[in-house]
Amino acid sequence: MEVIKNSDNVHNDKTFHLNGEWRNDFVKADYVAIHGDSGAAVTMPGYWGASTFHTKVIGLQSTSWLTADGNWVPGSSFVTFGKTGNLFDELDLSGY
Numbered sequence: 554m555e556v557i558k559n560s561d562n563v564h565n566d567k568t569f570h571l572n573g574e575w576r577n578d579f580v581k582a583d584y585v586a587i588h589g590d591s592g593a594a595v596t597m598p599g600y601w602g603a604s605t606f607h608t609k610v611i612g613l614q615s616t617s618w619l620t621a622d623g624n625w626v627p628g629s630s631f632v633t634f635g636k637t638g639n640l641f642d643e644l645d646l647s648g649y
Contacts, residue, residue, distance in 0.1 A: 579615060579633040585625050586617045586632045595634045612636050 586593075595612040612634035619630050641647060 582632050588623050590614050
């Protein structure tokens with residue numbers, strides 16, 4: 554995963570233009586997501602600051618860059634997601 558960079562639609566390191574809107578501070582990844590997956594939790598398993606292994610929600614699925622007919626193409630297609638921390642900040646929320 555990486556912060557979005559090096560795309561024709563990129564304004565700066567963390568912003569891209571999609572469907573007439575600027576999107577800020579998203580992450581680009583290569584897991585497979587298709588139409589209808591938007592809004593799903595993006596999770597990552599691991600050791601998160603403790604010795605206990607668990608899965609953490611790290612973001613919410615936003616966009617999938619697919620072919621015109623909605624197909625995923627390995628090596629070409631990618632997804633973007635909004636980071637959970639940013640969502641919490643924008644909505645003035647905190648974890649439990």
